Amino acid sequence: MKLPPVEYEAPATVADAVGLLAEHGDEASVLAGGQSLIPLLALRLARPEVLIDINGIDELSGVSAEDGWVTIGAMTREYVAEESGTVAEAVPLLAAALPLIGHEAIRSRGTIGGSLAHADPAAELPAVARALDAEFVVRGPSGTRVIPAAQWFEGFLTTSRSPDELLLEVRFPAANGDTGVSFEEVARRHGDFAMVGLATSLMFSDGTISEARLAFAGVSEVPARVTAAEDLLTGERPSAELFDEAARRGCEDLDPPADLHGSSDYRKKVAAAVMRRGLRAAADSANHRAARGSD
Amino acid sequence: MADITMRINGAARTGSPEARKTLADFLRDDLNLTGTHVGCEHGVCGACTVIVDGRPVRSCLMLAVQAAGSEVTTIEGLATNGGLGPLQQAMWDSHSFQCGFCTPGFVMQATAFLSDHPDADEQQIREALSGNICRCTGYQSIIDGVLLAVERNRELS
Numbered sequence: 001m002k003l004p005p006v007e008y009e010a011p012a013t014v015a016d017a018v019g020l021l022a023e024h025g026d027e028a029s030v031l032a033g034g035q036s037l038i039p040l041l042a043l044r045l046a047r048p049e050v051l052i053d054i055n056g057i058d059e060l061s062g063v064s065a066e067d068g069w070v071t072i073g074a075m076t077r078e079y080v081a082e083e084s085g086t087v088a089e090a091v092p093l094l095a096a097a098l099p100l101i102g103h104e105a106i107r108s109r110g111t112i113g114g115s116l117a118h119a120d121p122a123a124e125l126p127a128v129a130r131a132l133d134a135e136f137v138v139r140g141p142s143g144t145r146v147i148p149a150a151q152w153f154e155g156f157l158t159t160s161r162s163p164d165e166l167l168l169e170v171r172f173p174a175a176n177g178d179t180g181v182s183f184e185e186v187a188r189r190h191g192d193f194a195m196v197g198l199a200t201s202l203m204f205s206d207g208t209i210s211e212a213r214l215a216f217a218g219v220s221e222v223p224a225r226v227t228a229a230e231d232l233l234t235g236e237r238p239s240a241e242l243f244d245e246a247a248r249r250g251c252e253d254l255d256p257p258a259d260l261h262g263s264s265d266y267r268k269k270v271a272a273a274v275m276r277r278g279l280r281a282a283a284d285s286a287n288h289r290a291a292r293g294s295d
Numbered sequence: 296m297a298d299i300t301m302r303i304n305g306a307a308r309t310g311s312p313e314a315r316k317t318l319a320d321f322l323r324d325d326l327n328l329t330g331t332h333v334g335c336e337h338g339v340c341g342a343c344t345v346i347v348d349g350r351p352v353r354s355c356l357m358l359a360v361q362a363a364g365s366e367v368t369t370i371e372g373l374a375t376n377g378g379l380g381p382l383q384q385a386m387w388d389s390h391s392f393q394c395g396f397c398t399p400g401f402v403m404q405a406t407a408f409l410s411d412h413p414d415a416d417e418q419q420i421r422e423a424l425s426g427n428i429c430r431c432t433g434y435q436s437i438i439d440g441v442l443l444a445v446e447r448n449r450e451l452s
Contacts (some may be wrong), residue, residue: 002317002320002336003315003338004315005313005315006315008315008358009433010360031358034356034357034361035338035353035356038338038355038357039337039356040339042337043337051314053358053361102426103341103425103426104404104423104426105341105344105350105351105352105404105407105426106356107337107424108350108351109356124307141406190422191424191425209400
């Protein structure tokens with residue numbers, strides 16, 4: 001369907017955008033890349049009175065690295081992050097997930113901040129942000145605050161950003177050299193929303209797993225950390241038996257949603273398979289990164 | 296409504312679309328560039344794909360006002376000297392399409408992809424076109440056409 005009538009504002013600065021949000025509050029929707037919001041408008045699932053288009057705010061785009069963190073402006077397009085050497089080097093889990101988002105034409109317009117503010121629990125970026133404990137920087141009338149990923153995702157398509165706040169940037173911790181990552185997912189077709197996705201980051205120290213970070217996409221209302229598996233893996237040497245046990249333990253309490261693509265039981269089985277694959281792929285990628293680092 | 300100007304297929308075009316009007320509808324209804332097709336109108340089918348500032352985009356997921364100042368290429372911009380462009384000719388020769396509804400989207404997506412990956416192999420082409428839906432062909436003839444364009448380009452260079 002055609003979009004419904006809507007007022008339109010295109011501020012050029014963060015200050016102007018925050019002012020407009022203060023004025024319109026929850027009557028406004030922030031338009032970033034539009035790859036989720038425009039369909040919601042077309043399908044009448046969202047009916048804002050005002051669109052606040054932040055595409056013209058240059059200060060919201062860019063990737064920078066400092067003090068062990070990689071900061072990505074909210075309006076940074078997904079293809080830009082995908083092509084960023086800084087992201088590939090310092091946030092390899094994000095680099096692994098980006099090519100799986102939609103299709104090339106979607107990533108031309110879609111933004112890092114837009115996907116994370118939309119907070120679809122089946123999407124890739126929320127799982128990455130949750131796995132890595134990314135930080136969200138928002139600004140509203142009462143100033144700037146930083147929200148950790150554990151508090152950012154509140155529910156289905158719901159974040160802790162209040163309606164008068166603008167997401168400015170997202171900070172990801174830089175991976176150290178001895179880290180292996182993978183983003184595994186099962187979808188009916190490449191580019192579709194995954195039935196189950198898993199962001200995995202394993203940090204190694206002298207051949208043992210010193211830190212495990214696992215977050216599922218598509219199995220619950222918000223991207224879900226898999227603490228049972230993380231605890232089991234930490235301090236252990238990687239092996240097929242260990243990964244099998246982690247997948248069993250990590251998935252036994254899952255209660256995934258059912259839809260026409262698969263029942264809850266089916267998704268649970270897929271989740272265990274995805275976790276076994278994801279752990280193996282992450283361990284392999286650590287070997288590759290270590291080999292490259294010692295060249 | 297505000298006056299906007301963008302370059303489309305090399306020529307400056309001006310209009311005054313409502314903010315809610317998508318780039319796809321602006322091209323078709325305001326500028327009469329009806330080569331761009333509108334299928335699902337929510338970014339799933341890929342029929343409305345055009346090239347904006349060198350990147351493939353879904354023109355149903357972009358507002359016309361957001362394309363102000365941009366360089367836009369549509370299917371009408373691919374003809375060379377009034378004839379088919381090299382990719383179009385290769386797809387013609389491969390009988391890539393049947394009804395033609397999805398054609399402009401596939402051709403624009405493939406054009407954008409080949410400009411960055413002139414030596415693409417079959418797997419890369421399948422991946423690049425995976426976001427476009429065709430209800431007639433079963434896709435094989437479309438892939439064949441793009442591969443033929445790659446081969447011909449390789450022979451030329």
